[in-house]
Amino acid sequence: MTASTGISLTTLAQQTQAAARQLAVQPTERRNDAIAKIADALESHAAEILAANAADCEAAKSDGIASALYARLKLDEAKLKAAIVGVRDVGKLADPIGAVQIHRELDEGLILKRISCPLGVLGVIFEARPDAVMQISSLAIKSGNGVILKGGKEAIRSCEALVKAIQEGLSQAGIDPSVVQLLTTREETLELLKLDQYVDLIIPRGSNSFVKFVQDNTRIPVLGHADGICHLYVDRAADIPKAIQIAVDSKTQYPAACNAIETLLVDQAIASEFLLEAAPAFQAKNVELRGDERTRDILNIAAATEADWSTEYSDLILAIKIVDSTEDAIAHINTYGSKHTEAIATEDAKTAQYFLDRVDAAGVYHNCSTRFADGFRYGFGAEVGISTQKMPPRGPVGLEGLVTYKYQLVGNGQIAATYSGANAKPFTHRDL
Amino acid sequence: MTASTGISLTTLAQQTQAAARQLAVQPTERRNDAIAKIADALESHAAEILAANAADCEAAKSDGIASALYARLKLDEAKLKAAIVGVRDVGKLADPIGAVQIHRELDEGLILKRISCPLGVLGVIFEARPDAVMQISSLAIKSGNGVILKGGKEAIRSCEALVKAIQEGLSQAGIDPSVVQLLTTREETLELLKLDQYVDLIIPRGSNSFVKFVQDNTRIPVLGHADGICHLYVDRAADIPKAIQIAVDSKTQYPAACNAIETLLVDQAIASEFLLEAAPAFQAKNVELRGDERTRDILNIAAATEADWSTEYSDLILAIKIVDSTEDAIAHINTYGSKHTEAIATEDAKTAQYFLDRVDAAGVYHNCSTRFADGFRYGFGAEVGISTQKMPPRGPVGLEGLVTYKYQLVGNGQIAATYSGANAKPFTHRDL
Known part of the structure; x- marks a missing residue:
């Protein structure tokens, strides 16, 4: 009742x-x-x-x-x-x-x-x-x-x-x-x-x-997502001020949002230069930083443990990991990410395309904040939810997610036997 | 192992x-x-x-x-x-x-x-x-x-x-x-x-x-369907020879197929005339007929029980029920159908549209055989399966059912803060 x-x-x-x-x-x-x-x-x-x-x-x-x-x-x-x-x-x-x-x-x-x-x-x-x-x-x-x-x-x-x-x-x-x-x-x-x-x-x-x-606990389809573990990868060819701006926005513009980043991946070739400039920018926004061993060789911050890579902080906390290559960054993301929104900062268009093609997520971004992952920002006029499943609807879902379709077939007596067997009539299959 | x-x-x-x-x-x-x-x-x-x-x-x-x-x-x-x-x-x-x-x-x-x-x-x-x-x-x-x-x-x-x-x-x-x-x-x-x-x-x-x-037994999305309980509704405004041709093809062209009909619904106003002509056509194809009480007042056939309305025979057996109206036919289909393929035979375009709009199924057909519900016949070039779920992909699914999509966003340093708050920059949302 x-x-x-x-x-x-x-x-x-x-x-x-x-x-x-x-x-x-x-x-x-x-x-x-x-x-x-x-x-x-x-x-x-x-x-x-x-x-x-x-x-x-x-x-x-x-x-x-x-x-x-x-x-x-x-x-x-x-x-x-x-x-x-x-x-x-x-x-x-x-x-x-x-x-x-x-x-x-x-x-x-x-x-x-x-x-x-x-x-x-x-x-x-x-x-x-x-x-x-x-x-x-x-x-x-x-x-x-x-x-x-x-x-x-x-x-x-x-x-x-x-x-x-x-x-x-x-x-x-x-x-x-x-x-x-x-x-x-x-x-x-x-x-x-x-x-x-x-x-x-x-x-x-x-x-x-x-x-x-x-x-x-249901057989009914569910539209939504549990975790939002998003990353920004700062490539060796990143423009450092641009990358910092994107990183700070992705983490701090609304840290409780599912499209905020939890982990920053940095190419070893740019790590020292980037991190020494980025750390004060994060600290100015009260972001607590946690790093892997190599990051801690550069920054005096707390250690990130294995659990950090799969934690959605929903708070002003950011884990940092230094990677050897774009390939490594992609492998980390495809292992720990929740297939929500993943970004790369780089001025190298080829590296960017490599990343966008290979990262498995509803949203793959180049040189912009992960915070854009939103139905209104995408111009859908509404957002019903954000899906991180593989099957469509995927990513931010607007009204489109509340409808399905049906096939309507109208004839004047046609039967399948006409189109089968030895003397089968061919279909025209002409789009109107 | x-x-x-x-x-x-x-x-x-x-x-x-x-x-x-x-x-x-x-x-x-x-x-x-x-x-x-x-x-x-x-x-x-x-x-x-x-x-x-x-x-x-x-x-x-x-x-x-x-x-x-x-x-x-x-x-x-x-x-x-x-x-x-x-x-x-x-x-x-x-x-x-x-x-x-x-x-x-x-x-x-x-x-x-x-x-x-x-x-x-x-x-x-x-x-x-x-x-x-x-x-x-x-x-x-x-x-x-x-x-x-x-x-x-x-x-x-x-x-x-x-x-x-x-x-x-x-x-x-x-x-x-x-x-x-x-x-x-x-x-x-x-x-x-x-x-x-x-x-x-x-x-x-x-x-x-x-x-x-x-x-x-799985959390993985499943493409396919269990039952295929399809109906043909013969409306009072049906063309009788056309309706018989469609009914016989829908039942007998390949009775083991999921898109073959299991139940024939007939408007009471045309029932007697239609059934007396249709029965010999079915019997010529060795179809065993089972009817509700009113059908058995017209035809000397076995009784259909409640279980018949929700049985997929996958065989040369057909249940027949007389209904009082298109509304009744739709109610029966929306109760017992498996949301696969449902057809109406009628020369009344308004009644046909009423039926097509209100029947809840992947395929809704007017004046043609249910046997057309097939990816090849729809011109998809392939059929991966037929889905009777509400969410897309629905109905016969071609290669489209094996792909998803991702959103790719490319900028040059854009951050969400620019588009938020009191002096928010508006989005252009211009389709290219």
């Missing part, structure tokens, strides 16, 4: 699936209208939403919540306004549904189309970030999907107030409000992961260990 | 991964040359291959192998020749690697490209079909992937002779032969499914229960 509705989670998921199937066939304008009405409803219920959030914040404070978590939980008027602007922006994105990806004549009068369509129902599990409710719900509606949300327990009141407003907006647009549903208990998370009959994609947003737990 | 080489499976997979990484950066011509040299080697070793197969066949016969299995196992000169032609044809396909899918300026001098690249290492588990070894190996080389093959135990000698020839061809082309490897024992299958660090995609080719077993 779900805490809020008293119905079983399976029933709730069935309702969402049924509502999502209705939404899936609504034209672009209907879905955009629903997003506009959701934004309106959020605006008109702003006072209740802020009050609910204030209650959440008060409870969290008295529970002694960590300050970083509190900052994410807190929803003030400005943050709510910005989130509602974000909802309206989703309405302006190009429709990801109905795109004809393949249009081909198989034979005269037998026409194949591959058309993008919604996935179905998304299961989104996130921490105490009420703004995620608004972002994810609008992206789901835009892409014609239903969504079952499970927020952190600290944000229960906020989430309930937000979903209530969102459902009101949906009703006003004539869309079945059960297309967006909210779960509130931890037990429901486990149950949700088992509903592979009704839920088509799980998007976990939380700590590395939580994402790993989700990946290990 | 692997039976054939005496090294551990992990070591073998590491070797394949290393060899695959080398192959991945070879230009199109090198990979095509390797395929040509594989075909040459298969030709020059034809006698040994046929002798090995003859030994397999003899052993299988004395073990009392089923005749259908024996037919698949048997490799005569004509079948081997055809398979080698197939290998050469793979060489002629367009290169799936290196395609630029996105080319975008994020800002002046900061250029993003999304480029297709190989997945890495494929794990392919198949039954006693020696020809699969040649097809899969050539597709893997074409797409720059390594492949670890595991064939049915009945085909051991054939597989070993084939892989020996393939590896010789690779060596002659200067490609590390360990890019194609063969496993021979059942225990290795289980071990292979655990090697998610080295194997990027599992392609199981076998019975439904085997595919299900694979899906349930």
Whole structure:
């Protein structure tokens, strides 16, 4: 039973699936209208939403919540306004549904189309970030999907107030409000992961260990990544000031981000010159440096152990290793990296291309910060998550990650027997 | 330890991964040359291959192998020749690697490209079909992937002779032969499914229960499908002779295929007229008919039980159900179908579109046989498998299913701080 509705989670998921199937066939304008009405409803219920959030914040404070978590939980008027602007922006994105990806004549009068369509129902599990409710719900509606949300327990009141407003907006647009549903208990998370009959994609947003737990406990495809262990390799042909600028930005611009670097690899030929200039730049930004033996011959810093190479610090800590060659740097990255984003600083175009071709990661960068690995920065207009799996969607994923496709074949009585056997009629296979 | 080489499976997979990484950066011509040299080697070793197969066949016969299995196992000169032609044809396909899918300026001098690249290492588990070894190996080389093959135990000698020839061809082309490897024992299958660090995609080719077993026992993505429960819905506005022709072809053209229909749904308004004409056509093809109660009011046939609606007969058996409306037909399909291929026969374009939009399947067909659901028939030049999952790749999958992509970002020192905060520089996001 779900805490809020008293119905079983399976029933709730069935309702969402049924509502999502209705939404899936609504034209672009209907879905955009629903997003506009959701934004309106959020605006008109702003006072209740802020009050609910204030209650959440008060409870969290008295529970002694960590300050970083509190900052994410807190929803003030400005943050709510910005989130509602974000909802309206989703309405302006190009429709990801109905795109004809393949249009081909198989034979005269037998026409194949591959058309993008919604996935179905998304299961989104996130921490105490009420703004995620608004972002994810609008992206789901835009892409014609239903969504079952499970927020952190600290944000229960906020989430309930937000979903209530969102459902009101949906009703006003004539869309079945059960297309967006909210779960509130931890037990429901486990149950949700088992509903592979009704839920088509799980998007976990939380700590590395939580994402790993989700990946290990569901048959439903998971969009996301656990670790983000990214590297910058400073090649012997690097421009030193440029490399330092990139290294400092990649480490410090937002150290908690998954696309921040954890390890700096430096070619031995440039190590001494580079490190003596780079160290003060890092220290000016309060970065704690840890080095391998050869690095410590140059810099007076703490020792990096084997564990450092596979640790995501998510903090102002940087491990440094001196390598003998680009080949060595690539081998280190392909061993310890999490296939997220990997960069090289060099003025040698050939070395750069060698690195970009051989490093196995969702993003391979030359002479720029790893911090650019982001759906908005890539121009996707949204980011649903960043995937470090090999199979697409890989890297930062925009709305494209919330749709699939189906093949539509239209004929006038064609049968396979005509195209088989000794007198088989040939296919024309003509792209239209 | 692997039976054939005496090294551990992990070591073998590491070797394949290393060899695959080398192959991945070879230009199109090198990979095509390797395929040509594989075909040459298969030709020059034809006698040994046929002798090995003859030994397999003899052993299988004395073990009392089923005749259908024996037919698949048997490799005569004509079948081997055809398979080698197939290998050469793979060489002629367009290169799936290196395609630029996105080319975008994020800002002046900061250029993003999304480029297709190989997945890495494929794990392919198949039954006693020696020809699969040649097809899969050539597709893997074409797409720059390594492949670890595991064939049915009945085909051991054939597989070993084939892989020996393939590896010789690779060596002659200067490609590390360990890019194609063969496993021979059942225990290795289980071990292979655990090697998610080295194997990027599992392609199981076998019975439904085997595919299900694979899906349930690996964290590696699986390309394939278990059940193929497909339907034809005969709408009230169907052209009866056309609908009968499509129904008979969909059921009988190759009843063991996954894209053959198992259930026929008929609108009550046309049921009597259609079924009385259709029954003799099915009976002429020796199709056993089973019907729901209303069908049995019209035809004197056996009763279909609840289990029939979710059974893949893979045989000349057809379940028939009368429905009240297109809506009912869609509901039945979305409940019992396996999301493979679903067809409607109707002369009403609006009803057809309603059906195509609302049926949730990889393929939705109007007025043509479900038997067209096939990578070759779609013009992909190859078929790696048919996926019934929601996430892409979905439906018949060609070479496209063996590649992924990476994002390549090239700048000249750009950092994220420039594009953040109060004086953030805007991105240009201009497609090139």
